[in-house]
Amino acid sequence: MDAFLSFLNGDAFGYFLHAIEMLIAMALFGIGLKKRTYFVLRVISTVCVYLILCVGLGILIGMIFPNGRYVVVFLLAFALYPVCFNINVWDSMFRVVAAATTQNISFCFTGMVAGLCGWDPLHIVFPLSVLQSAIYLFVQAILFLLCRIDMKNMDVDFAQERYPLIIIAVILSIINYVIQLDRRAVTMTDFYAWQIMFISFDILLLCMLFGLSERNRLRRENAVLDQLRASEEHQYELDQSAIETINIKCHDLKHQLNALRGMEGEARDRALEDVEKAVMIYDSVVQTGCKPLDVILKNKYLLCEREKIRLTYMIDGEKLSFMSAVDIYSLFGNALDNAIRATREAADESMRVINVSAKARGQVLFLHIENYVEHEPTFCDGIPLTTKEDKVNHGFGIMSMRRTAERYGGVMEVSCKDHMFSLDMTIPTGGSGKTE
Numbered sequence: 001m002d003a004f005l006s007f008l009n010g011d012a013f014g015y016f017l018h019a020i021e022m023l024i025a026m027a028l029f030g031i032g033l034k035k036r037t038y039f040v041l042r043v044i045s046t047v048c049v050y051l052i053l054c055v056g057l058g059i060l061i062g063m064i065f066p067n068g069r070y071v072v073v074f075l076l077a078f079a080l081y082p083v084c085f086n087i088n089v090w091d092s093m094f095r096v097v098a099a100a101t102t103q104n105i106s107f108c109f110t111g112m113v114a115g116l117c118g119w120d121p122l123h124i125v126f127p128l129s130v131l132q133s134a135i136y137l138f139v140q141a142i143l144f145l146l147c148r149i150d151m152k153n154m155d156v157d158f159a160q161e162r163y164p165l166i167i168i169a170v171i172l173s174i175i176n177y178v179i180q181l182d183r184r185a186v187t188m189t190d191f192y193a194w195q196i197m198f199i200s201f202d203i204l205l206l207c208m209l210f211g212l213s214e215r216n217r218l219r220r221e222n223a224v225l226d227q228l229r230a231s232e233e234h235q236y237e238l239d240q241s242a243i244e245t246i247n248i249k250c251h252d253l254k255h256q257l258n259a260l261r262g263m264e265g266e267a268r269d270r271a272l273e274d275v276e277k278a279v280m281i282y283d284s285v286v287q288t289g290c291k292p293l294d295v296i297l298k299n300k301y302l303l304c305e306r307e308k309i310r311l312t313y314m315i316d317g318e319k320l321s322f323m324s325a326v327d328i329y330s331l332f333g334n335a336l337d338n339a340i341r342a343t344r345e346a347a348d349e350s351m352r353v354i355n356v357s358a359k360a361r362g363q364v365l366f367l368h369i370e371n372y373v374e375h376e377p378t379f380c381d382g383i384p385l386t387t388k389e390d391k392v393n394h395g396f397g398i399m400s401m402r403r404t405a406e407r408y409g410g411v412m413e414v415s416c417k418d419h420m421f422s423l424d425m426t427i428p429t430g431g432s433g434k435t436e
Contacts, residue, residue, distance in 0.1 A: 011069075015058035018073050019051050021107065024137070025099035026080060028144040033085040042084045050076055071177045074100050090166060097169045098209055101202045102143040104176065108195045108202075110136040115186040147210060169205055176201060290317025292325040293332060300336045307344040309352040311336075319360040322429050323408065331404050332356075334397040335423055339371040342421060346374050360429060365410075367425040376416045384414060384421075401425075 036042060054073045062069035077100070081092040110132055114121035119128050176198065183194040288294055293315065304311040320328055339354045346352050351372040358367045377384035383398050398414065401423075405412040410427030 011062060012055055012059060015055045015070070015073065016051060018070055019054035021103050021136070021140075022073055022077055022100065023047060023050070023080075025103040025106075025140060025144070026077060026096065028140070029095040029099045029147075030081065030085060031148075033081070033087055036084060036086060039084060046080055046083050050080060067178050067181050070181060071174055074173060074177060093166045093170065094209065097166065097173055098147055098206065100173055101169075101205050101209075102140060102147065104180075105143060105199050105202045106136050106139040108198045109139050111186070112192060112195045115191060120186050147206065165208060169209055172201075172205060176205075288313075288315045288317030290315070290320045290328065292328045293317050293320060296329050296332045296336065300333075300340065303340060304354065307340060307352070308349050309340060309343050309354060311354045311356070313356040315356065315358040316360065317358075319365055319429065320358065323427075327404050327407070331401055331425075334401050335369050338397055339369060339421075342373045343371045346372050363429050365425075365427045365429050367423075367427070369423045371421055373416060373419055373421045376419060377421070379414075379416075384416070 053076055057072045057076070058069045061072055074096075077096050078093060081087050081095060082089070085092075087095075111121035113135055114128075114132050121132060180194075180198055183191070183198075185191065188194070288297065294317070297311075297313065301311055303309075323331075336354070336356075343352050343354055354369070354371045356369050358365065360366070383402070402412045405425050405427055408427045410425055412423070412425045414421070414423050416422070
């Protein structure tokens with residue numbers, strides 16, 4: 001028994017145990033990755049080779065460079081993900097560093113708990129070591145879950161775009177391994193101070209890896225929104241030109257119909273009246289006092305007619321004169337597109353109604369759009385989540401509207417109650433937007 005305990009507390013088993021801890025952390029950070037063919041066989045063979053190399057090279061390097069003998073566990077880990085998963089090199093490095101960092105935090109925290117409880121965390125004694133292992137696994141799981149929240153919001157190019165940070169993180173991790181080796185003994189007078197420092201160092205390392213994810217996401221969203229705005233500006237010009245052309249054609253058709261009306265037959269008169277009503281829709285349905293708003297409402301009105309949706313509006317278009325034409329087109333276009341998309345899903349055609357109102361009180365414009373939704377959306381940070389499968393390239397319409405409102409110093413709120421979705425904006429009419 002003494003010989004067995006002596007083996008468990010020897011360097012060889014220490015390398016083996018550290019490799020196991022690293023594998024557990026990497027297994028957690030490998031959740032969700034696309035597996036390669038013969039995955040189980042790859043994992044078994046890779047883990048066996050990894051453990052053998054960690055122990056063998058650990059012993060060998062320990063003879064040459066004692067302070068670096070545990071670094072081999074970290075460096076060999078970079079080969080594991082590419083062998084078992086379809087993953088690029090930068091994402092692999094990112095996950096290995098994150099796994100090693102969470103492993104080290106768990107190790108330091110568990111060592112502090114063991115020291116405070118009066119036993120040596122580096123000395124295996126049953127059943128204390130079982131409790132120590134349970135604490136370690138619990139801390140490791142908590143850290144992974146916290147990291148997982150950020151990882152879910154990352155896109156496929158996240159790690160590749162920050163390769164300088166990943167390289168720096170690898171170097172800092174190696175330095176941490178070397179410095180930490182001689183400062184793990186609980187008998188040291190400054191043991192707890194060093195453990196706190198190592199934990200703080202690893203937390204900062206995680207913040208460096210994950211902390212820019214939100215900034216990266218916002219940068220990408222802004223780039224997409226800028227593209228959408230440019231596209232909407234071009235589309236507005238096209239729609240405006242198309243409607244002017246249609247109005248000219250409708251005007252010509254009215255004169256032609258007047259000439260045809262002089263011909264014989266009551267049936268022809270009735271048919272001509274029907275045709276005239278059809279061609280008059282573009283010429284008379286929308287007059288808000290705001291030309292870009294007339295453009296978008298005319299287009300959406302016809303779309304609503306086709307989808308059997310009743311579109312009603314009460315808008316004083318002159319109050320929108322402080323906004324640029326493209327902003328008006330973008331704002332109402334996105335809002336009505338979302339409303340039409342949701343409303344047309346209603347099985348009951350009587351519920352297919354969209355109400356739009358825009359009025360000013362003093363120096364403030366109040367915009368309200370409401371429509372029926374068959375399935376109430378889920379909200380995140382005050383914004384409904386897109387229901388489309390492509391979460392990366394959709395869901396920007398609401399963000400574009402919010403950014404437009406904020407550009408003029410306003411605010412936007414969305415809500416849903418009893419299947420009625422409401423969008424409300426409050427915008428100062430003396431905002432900073434350009435007038436057109």
